[in-house]
Amino acid sequence: MDVGLDASGEGRIDLEVETREGGAVATVIINNPVKLNIMTPAMCEDFVSRVREAEGIADVRAIVLTGAGDRAFIGGADISAMAEFDCGSARAFITALHEVCSIVREVEVPVIAKIDGFCLGGGMEIAAACDMRIATEGSLFGMPEVRVGIPSVIEAALLPGLIGWGKTCELLFTGATVKAPEALAMGFLQRMTVAGELDAALDHWLKGILASGPRAIALQKQLMRRWEKTTMDQAIAAGIDSFVSAYETDEPGRMMRAFLNRRSAPKAG
Numbered sequence: 001m002d003v004g005l006d007a008s009g010e011g012r013i014d015l016e017v018e019t020r021e022g023g024a025v026a027t028v029i030i031n032n033p034v035k036l037n038i039m040t041p042a043m044c045e046d047f048v049s050r051v052r053e054a055e056g057i058a059d060v061r062a063i064v065l066t067g068a069g070d071r072a073f074i075g076g077a078d079i080s081a082m083a084e085f086d087c088g089s090a091r092a093f094i095t096a097l098h099e100v101c102s103i104v105r106e107v108e109v110p111v112i113a114k115i116d117g118f119c120l121g122g123g124m125e126i127a128a129a130c131d132m133r134i135a136t137e138g139s140l141f142g143m144p145e146v147r148v149g150i151p152s153v154i155e156a157a158l159l160p161g162l163i164g165w166g167k168t169c170e171l172l173f174t175g176a177t178v179k180a181p182e183a184l185a186m187g188f189l190q191r192m193t194v195a196g197e198l199d200a201a202l203d204h205w206l207k208g209i210l211a212s213g214p215r216a217i218a219l220q221k222q223l224m225r226r227w228e229k230t231t232m233d234q235a236i237a238a239g240i241d242s243f244v245s246a247y248e249t250d251e252p253g254r255m256m257r258a259f260l261n262r263r264s265a266p267k268a269g
């Protein structure tokens with residue numbers, strides 16, 4: 001079933017469920033294509049509800065997370081909203097965005113990020129929270145938060161484990177973007193395909209999951225969370241405080257308003 005693209009710019013989260021041999025596959029769709037599928041504060045809550053709904057459907061064996069349209073997986077968090085934050089709203093939003101990543105990591109079934117296009121900032125953190133990532137070769141990855149005056153603080157903490165400290169520093173300190181072949185080489189992606197073959201490559205993984213023991217996979221995912229748990233909670237709590245303290249100065253508001261003003265300025269020529 002095609003749920004259609006949300007052209008309102010407000011954004012929403014959709015859920016599609018497909019029954020296959022061996023079980024069902026749920027697809028959670030970040031549907032805000034006119035704004036490159038950015039996550040607004042309202043969409044964070046909606047996201048958690050949709051994943052819980054998917055988890056509650058009997059026979060769902062895997063969740064695919066993807067963005068609507070062909071330009072973006074998730075272009076990051078909504079700079080228009082973040083530009084107006086004070087310390088209180090900063091804490092509420094970053095905690096809600098962390099909940100989005102947490103639910104992805106907590107659900108029993110494997111969650112796969114299917115990426116076609118921009119995967120930036122909070123979007124790269126949500127992808128990092130997924131169990132596996134597959135992308136088209138034209139996709140672009142980056143953590144440009146510092147470019148708008150905020151540190152990368154929540155599931156950015158997963159990046160050193162995925163891509164190493166040096167590459168994490170490069171992305172987080174410079175806001176540089178990397179193309180899919182580099183994201184594959186650095187270990188962020190597990191598979192890369194040409195545009196038309198994304199679904200076929202994803203299917204290969206889904207068949208493997210559907211052919212395996214549901215309880216074995218659930219136990220495996222639970223165990224793997226424990227393998228890495230030791231310092232993550234403390235890192236996130238410190239990260240949330242760090243995000244809030246960025247708002248103790250006018251740096252985020254100033255840099256984000258500059259970003260938004262550049263975008264709304266009439267184009268020359």
Ligand SMILES: C/C=C/C(=O)SCCNC(=O)CCNC(=O)[C@H](O)C(C)(C)COP(=O)(O)OP(=O)(O)OC[C@H]1O[C@@H](n2cnc3c(N)ncnc32)[C@H](O)[C@@H]1OP(=O)(O)O
Nearest residue numbers: 034035036038075076077078079080120121122144145263
């Ligand atoms: C805690 C988490 C923090 C974060 O995630 S911080 C945010 C991280 N993301 C970014 O910094 C990316 C910001 N976006 C961009 O720099 C550009 O976009 C791109 C280079 C990704 C693409 O540029 P182009 O192809 O020219 O598209 P376009 O016209 O800029 O984007 C389409 C519409 O989407 C809006 N938009 C894009 N990203 C954001 C965003 N992160 N927050 C708010 N709006 C965004 C634009 O402004 C525009 O809107 P309009 O058509 O009304 O001008």
